[in-house]
Amino acid sequence: MPKNLYDTLLDVSKSSMIDAGDMQSAGLLILTAAIHGLGINRAGIWLLTEDKQAICGKMLIDGDECKLDSDLCLARRDFPRYFDSLDTERAVVANNAHTDPGTYEFRDNYLIPNGITSMLDAPIRHRGNMLGIICCEHQGDAREWTNEEIAFVSALADTYGRAVSAAQRNEYEQKLKEINEQLEQKVNERTDILQTALRNLHHTQAKLIESEKLASLGRMVSSLAHEINTPLGIAVTSSSHCASELKRVQQLYRDEQLSEDEFAQFLQAIDDGLQLINHNLTRAAGLVRDFKLSGSIHIASDEEVFDLRACIELSLKGLQPLLRKHHIACELAPGDAVPLNSYPGAIAQIITNLITNSIHHAFAHTEHKRIHIALETHADKILLYYRDNGSGIPVEIRDKIFEPFFTTARRTGGSGLGLSIVYNLITQKLGGEIELTQDQAWGATFSIRIPYRT
Template identity: 45%
Template structure:
């Protein structure tokens, strides 16, 4: 390369204007150096416009007309041959630009009016991609571009790529500085916001827990109401039958047609009806009594002495309407005489939520669905209550999350994700016990509760 061009290239490459990150400063220096080194009157930097499939002028300096141009646009649809040459990402050296295959398209509307005879376009590369060109234009007679001149122009195009990298670094550093400046303020704002949110979440969580309790009770009320309707319906039917028999008996007496056999038949029929009435009203009374005890206990968390097996039986009896809807039978194993001094209301809430959870998640629609509760003494201070089902079971990843608040596999289908979380909190915090889950896919799930016999 000629010494003049080498010195000029060295001067530009050492200039801090290339690496300051100011593209306008860098473009000005590079274009002025090209004009001087190549002894041309026009030089410009054009960047690719991917969206419009063209190149857009960033800066063009015209010493001949003492003018500067920006934001000019050339598109592929206007100059297809020129863009086909650019696609090869190589130098376009047009000694006679008016006839060169890549630049002849510019002749009539651009080259001839401005007196441009020769063009030299060098690709600008950044991160391995061609992102634009440096275009040098000679006015006057056709100019032969020497190897030294082309090497000089290519080096200048590479410096444009270096300036683009500097701009990216500068923009990133500026953004990082702004981010660091605002970070402390942002942390303070977020901390205050998080503290406020935490208070709101605690209040919302408490409200959701209360809502879950009421939802469980509401489900229980609906089930009991449905279950009570059955014996009451039988009793009403039997009472109506008795009334009809009595009316028939009166009619026969008035008509003086009553016979011994007719009297015996009607008395026997009414006796059977009264027996059905007494039996079904007793069943309805038992359901209501068990429900009342369970409902009152769940909202009266007081320390009480009670017999565990009998209490479990009473609670589960009140929950039978829920189980019947899914064709689930219940078995109480080892109903030993185990006296406890604890919170029966909390235990009732735990059993209610476990039953609701099993009825919603454990079983497919079908028969032979069973829930078993087994009571196992552990020395003279603890008892183990095992609540198991023969349902579909749970995979290991779900077992790890079942006690987490708001975790549910029925999101959008009525599941709140609080039932088992409430169970765990009641067992560990209120009943001072431990709770764990064991499950095998296709074989069922077991909730194991270890409870102290006395809570002080």
């Protein structure tokens, strides 16, 4: 390639306008380079319609005149020979445009009125698809386009395809920004609702604490406060997961590694997350509303027959974002279905509180964090074993862990109600028992006995 063409192409390729996402600036730069490199006065960018039945002028430089978004379109039905040439997706090289099979159709209506004798059209490609052409038009005596000139214009067309990618990337980033703003707005709205609900709940609980014994307080808090805590915990977890996914996809965009499939999966994940947030926040708001109307804090799920194993699996599935965030492997030992006539909401809350307790207290110095849950069925009872491989529970506080408001993590926001609620749900709601096993070599291990009613 002659040095002047090579230098012109290099200047265009290095220009920041190509990757800025501004198609008009990039197009003008490319057409100006084509005019300068080929020594012509006319050059334009034409883009195919979506159905490829017409090609329309996007930009044209004719001497000192520049037209943007021309209303001139050429239909396939009017110029079939030219479109047959385009369908090959190779450059249309017309040394004599008046007689060339691909361009002679333009002779009377376009070539002669504009004094055009030779044409060189190079296809613009983006992600393997042809979008249009860069059309270089020579006026004066017919000229023979050299291989170097054909390669030069083809390289400019490829550069325009690069500019299209930059523009799409900017569009995707803008869409991500809008999604992020919408997500933040919805989260903020729901957070305001939650904060109001929690302030009202805390005020009510303070009055109850003043007038009730610790045992009564445990029952009341277990029936309302942590009935509400379940949907709140799921909503907060889903919100954190959505924010994490958003940061991951934003990084992929910045690295120019985001595929269309990944973007579609991201939108689906965000939609699923928002539905989960909306569902659980609505549920929490409903619990608070019912409490205000009835004046009772003993709100619980109805008793029903359900599969205990499936209930635990569903609870673990909902907690997966939180477990992944803290790099915890949680498993339920395989086994048969366990039909039980009891309270599935209480079971879900017990599992959630035990896992949350392990996260907050057990794994500060554990590298490979694990939680194991197992079920055993007997004639009159079901045994549920929960254990983690954390640091265990010191001997001096084992007798206090089920007391309301007892916590070793007060400074980090611990309320001291997690295991107290577990204890009250098991002993009062389910009519069962829970104990902390003496052997703490593997971490904390809880043994839960539930009456077996079917």
